[in-house]
Amino acid sequence: MSTELTTNAISASAARSQAVGRFLSRYGILLSFIILVVILSFAHPNFLSSGNLMNVLRQVSINGILAIGMTFVILTGGIDLSIGSVLALTGVVAGSLVTGADPYNPAIAFFAAVGVGALFGAVNGTLIARFSVPAFVVTLGMLSMARGATLLYSNGRPIPNLSPDFRWLGQGFVAGIPVPVIIFAIVFFAAWITLRYTVYGRWIYAVGGNVKSAKTSGIPTRTVIFSAYLLMGALAGLAGMILTARTTSALPQAGLGYELDAIAAVVIGGTSLTGGVGSVVYTLIGALIIGVISNGLDLMGVSSYYQQIIKGAIIVVAVLIDRSRNMNP
């Protein structure tokens, strides 16, 4: 009887300290973000102006869309290094369809970009899920292949003179909100609902948490892993199209290093690189932190060389904090 009481007391106190820990892990990252915004708004008067905030959001939307796809991939315990190159390829494909005297409808460019991205994602997913080649290797190879395909397709030259209808996707506004931000918001909510409320979302977590257990539970684990790369590819296509529309011409050298920013957003958000733990909400905050920092440093006139150093340091420190928190209990 008394041992039972003690056990209960122990589990109650453990539950309490777990609750504190979970509060911190849930809101700690949000807290850091708020503190960062407060500091920057004092450091520069223009930071909180609505014009600048919209600017930040527009900058964040490309990386945010990529980071959401990356969240799915990393939740399954994988990684996708190819997305910067895939983004560039989809960008020039979309650009080539809406350039010149007789441009196609932007909808065609949209579907082409997303379709090409999904195709590359499907190849990644097949090699990883069906043939069990490590994701790091497959997507590293794809990083090179997709970049090569981009240069080949565009002859290494930018594709200028994109149609105004198409450019609206990157530069337009609806009710005062930039179109890329609206697209990002739609992607975010769809991803959030999928991961939180659907069976498929549960499967993603289960596969990343313990693939053997997921298999034993009757989950089609290979299909789930495949689908994460497919989705990532499609989102890279979407991001590639938006980027092209924003920059007014399709650049074959676009997207260099974008995979690292996307991974950084996921990791800063606390999603575990081993899979099974994380959320797109944290990823959103992670992407916002990266966006706000580079915007703030821009406003303060800090050189982009320093910015890279600072950004890198923040990633490492974020993970370091995450590790020490997880090691406590």
Next chain:
Amino acid sequence: MAEPASLGEGKPEQAHHVLVPPASISQTTPDDGAVNDADLLLAATSISKAFAGVPALVDGRIRLKRGSVHALCGGNGAGKSTFLNILMGLHRADAGTVMVKGRVVHYASAAEALADGIAIITQELSPVLDMTVAENIYLGREPRRMGWFADKAKMEADATALFARLGFDIDARVTMRSLSVAKIQLVEIAKAISRESDILIMDEPTSAIGEKEAATLFKAIRSLQDQGVGIIYVSHRLTDIFSIADSYTVFRDGRFIEAGDLANIDRQRLISLIVGRDLRDQEARKSTSTGQSMLSVSGFARHGQFEDISLDLAKGEILGLYGLMGAGRSEFANALYGNEPKDAGTVRIEGKPVEIRSPSDALANGIAIVTEDRKETGLVLTSSVSENVVLAALDQFSKLGFVDGKKVASNVDGQIARFRIRTASRDLPVQSLSGGNQQKVVLARCVETEPKILICDEPTRGIDEGAKREVYAFLSAFAAAGNSVLMISSEIPEILANADRILVFRRGRIAGELEGAKATQEALVHLAS
């Protein structure tokens, strides 16, 4: 089939030996007095060890003579591993003395024990798969050239000479990866022998190797014996013990029970010493078998793991599958469930032939499994209790792909109450639960899929007695409702108390069948080893 009467004999034996005062240890067996000190390699007395207040070893003793193969026998939880870990310096004893070659020792690490000439061959193999056999044998003590460079040629020559001496047919130059598990085991044995220790501890050395390798190993053991090496031989395989060992020590429930010469004891008596008292204080299970066929398996095979497995499971029946580690029980269960491919075999459920290629096929046909290792293959440790409970049955809790959170919550709360899972909330990570409660989560998940057939692979491994009883009660009620259970266990008392019928696996085949009510520990061990 042996009479349970021999079990009765075990009781006074135990009482007698427990009462032996420490001072008279040397008189425990008549021949001990005759051993002069120079022949005594190792003498451990009254060793005790508790983990977090739970005694794992109460009174461990052993006397090992030069040139002797001494069998250390005991069931699960007898305290053998703890005892060996103390001898090897991996754990520190709470009390008791260990004397090695006439000197009292207190090893603080395995390195000290090794330096003193004690080597161990464990069950867990730890080869570096991409290094060569020779490199593995001399890992960490590589012969050097000019102080910096590993002398590969010398390593290979030494390893080749070692194999020739032991009679092992292994090429020292190939990588470990290219060897079979049996050969890897032999290399690990050679590695321990190469240290030229005079005390060698072998923990289940034949569990992963075939008859042929075992014969080679026994030959090597005999030649070591001739050189004066003392060997502590730990095994559940009594056949092996009787063919290689000359003396024995039996542990039970963390206590020394008896020691002596194998020449003076027969198999039946050794078994009853190991098994000891009857654990059937749980009320005897009344069979609820209806005789109607639920599952019929015939000709199941996966080459190299199990061959020609056929069995019938009736509605309401709990069928036990017993066998030693590596006998093919778990491999069979995984193939039946579709987790691993099979090479041959057919399955009928309620008379209808079914093809099970994947776990989802199995689930669709009403089969659920509790896998052997809940952490490795059972639970998604990073997820909550709730997510784990409903994982296999999500389609029942969803509409158009969306999970109905309220339905999940009320259902999971129901399961938590039903299985008395101790957790502050269904949303806590399953990782925070105790082993017994984690196991109940696994059972709850199986129940969620509304199975007719439940495969339980070691359903009570590593959980406490109270939780065990709850698991047994659940299985019994599950069967009584007209369902069937395939219960795999290597714990004899458990399988005797809970199974209506027991099939015994030995080296990948069914060695025999016993009626649960009439089965005895002796008969089971006899069939399995």
